[in-house]
Amino acid sequence: MSSKGAAASLIPELFRFGLYKPTQGRMVRQVTFLAIAMVVAFGCFSLSVGLLGGQTQPIRVGVPLAVGLAVCWVAFRVVNIPQFADFLISVESELEKVVWPGRKQVMQSTVVVIVTMLFLGLFLFGVDLVWRWFFSLINFIDYE
Structure with a gap:
């Protein structure tokens, strides 16, 4: 049409x-x-x-x-x-065909997501520290 x-x-x-x-x-x-x-x-x-x-x-x-x-x-x-x-x-x-998860499965999945995000945040923080150290070592950026 x-x-x-x-x-x-x-x-x-x-x-x-x-x-x-x-x-x-x-x-x-x-x-x-x-x-x-x-x-x-x-x-x-x-x-x-x-x-x-x-x-x-x-x-x-x-x-x-x-x-x-x-x-x-x-x-x-x-x-x-x-x-x-x-x-x-x-x-x-x-x-109507969807099988919705129970409370226990939702809680477990939520814990997995939160823990994964915390580890990812810590990893990225570490990577940021390494790059900061490397850039300050070669005098590319001066951090104060």
Whole structure:
């Protein structure tokens, strides 16, 4: 589908009120919408205190609120476009197949990561000391 065809199919979708396959992929669709809504909320807040900071109170509140509501409606409709909704439904079905680790395995893996990072930090500190000593020995850099 060309970009012109995709845009043409998006326009009618924005004015629909029904949900596409409402019982399938609900969790992933809701999380996707909430993530988009949070980004929009931060953007509207930035708009209010940034670009519109010197305006009157109705403009500082009204414009970001109108923009936020419009973009949230678009986000709500986007997660219900059949192609995107089918993708999110398949994402949720794949997530249901994941075997999540237990508490003991998470704790063990966390300890391994922390110990590895500590050793890596110590190793890099040692390498830095060696290079510092070498560069000061050949008078390439004068450390004080």
